[in-house]
Amino acid sequence: MPTSSAAQEVPVAAPAQHLQPGDAVSSSPAGRPRKKKYRPEDVRAGYAFLSPWILGFVGLTAFPMLASLYLAFTDYDLFTSPEWVGWENFVDLFNDPRFLQSARVTAVYVFLGTPIKLAAALAVAMLLNMKHRGQGAYRSIFYAPSLIGASVSIAIVWKVMFIDDGIVDRIQQAFGIEVGGWVGNPAFSLPMLILLGVWGFGAPMVIFLAGLKQIPTELYEAAECDGAGPGRKFFAITLPMLSPVLFFNLLLETIGAFQVFSSAFIISGGSGGPAGSTMFYTLYLYLRGFQDFTMGYASAMAWVLVVVVALITLLMFRTSRGWVHYTGDER
Known part of the structure; x- marks a missing residue:
């Protein structure tokens, strides 16, 4: 009986490959991935x-x-x-006036200093994102304070600048402002430390600058064609496109602000003065643990700080769903 040329060809199974023991197999015959095996x-x-x-x-x-x-x-x-x-120990914490004061001082530093620092970093990053001569030199100059950070040497220099009859006091006197030294004034000691923290905005500035480089210029060109001004372009394009970077910087700077210690210790001489205005949480923890030798109390303080930072971090992640926009996100 003749065979039709349109007859279907029967596939012939390929010879089985011999696998050595320990060889990784990427998928099963049905196309399902298999777990890799390692020697x-x-x-x-x-x-x-x-x-x-x-x-x-x-x-x-x-x-x-x-x-x-x-x-x-x-x-x-x-x-x-x-x-x-x-x-x-945990019950005694909330009955301790100095503990409550340290928590209040730290909260002011975190929730006031962090936004100011990020605003300064973003403003300088936007200036450095413009095309002009000497761009690399300006970036290095603004980033230099972050290389030093809130070190002991910088805290000592900052203290000398802001003491009574220091350079800052002399400049104030030249303009007829009689405040005296910021270091010994309870109303100005905490703002001085906030200013010291803001001064080191170089690290978030570099991250903001990298994020600005990733924003397509076509968006700004289209906005200009629609007649959008600088403010409109900033709030409609720059901030939404930069929101992941902003969230990253906000998270890191907030956690870091809760841990400030060395600058407050050096400038206040380890006392948290004047009048407890620089008694940060970590400074009081150190004093209770290594000056009063109540290490159990200090350990309880440390774990309260861990829980508070963890809760704030969780809150930031939960709320970020409403204002952080990622590329390709369909929400």
């Missing part, structure tokens, strides 16, 4: 390379955190064995 010696080598980080995390982070969590429920003075007291 035991590769797994051991991976853990060997990770071992420095694992040891550092366990010894320098995980164990101290667990130890401080235990000490937060004890009465411990660094010299005798800890004595379990339960929630007593």
Whole structure:
């Protein structure tokens, strides 16, 4: 019987490939991905390379955190064995006027200083984003303070500038302003520290500048054709397109502001004065732990700070869904 030329060809199965033990298989015959298999010696080598980080995390982070969590429920003075007291340290916190004052000072620093710092960083980044001569030099100049940061040397220089009869006081006197030294004035000591924090805006400025470079110029050209002014373009194009970068900077700067310590310690001489105006949370924690030797109380303060920062971070992530816009997001 003759065979038709239109007969369907029967596919011939390809010869099976022999896999060596430990070879990774990307997908199953049905197209479903399979779990990759690794040779035991590769797994051991991976853990060997990770071992420095694992040891550092366990010894320098995980164990101290667990130890401080235990000490937060004890009465411990660094010299005798800890004595379990339960929630007593946490109850004493909210009955301590100096603790409440330190929380208030830190809250003012965080919620006032952080927006000012980010506003200054964004303003300078937008100026540096314009095309002009010496652009690289200007970027280096504005970024330089962030390389130094709130170090001890800068805090000492800042203190000398703002003491009574310092350079700032002399400039004020030249304009007929009699304030005296900011360091010894309770009304000006905290604004001075906020100004010191704002002065180091170089790091968020660089991140803002990188975000501005990613905004398509076609958007601004189209807005100009529609007659949009600088303000309209800023609020309709720049801020929405820059919102992921703004959220990133806001998150990092807020967490960092809660941890300010060295500048307040140096400028106030470790006392938090004058009149407790520079008694930051971390400074009071240090004084209770290493000056009063109430390490259990200090550990409780540390864990309250962890919880507060975690809650604020969670709140920021939850609220970011309404104002942070990512490229390709269909919401």
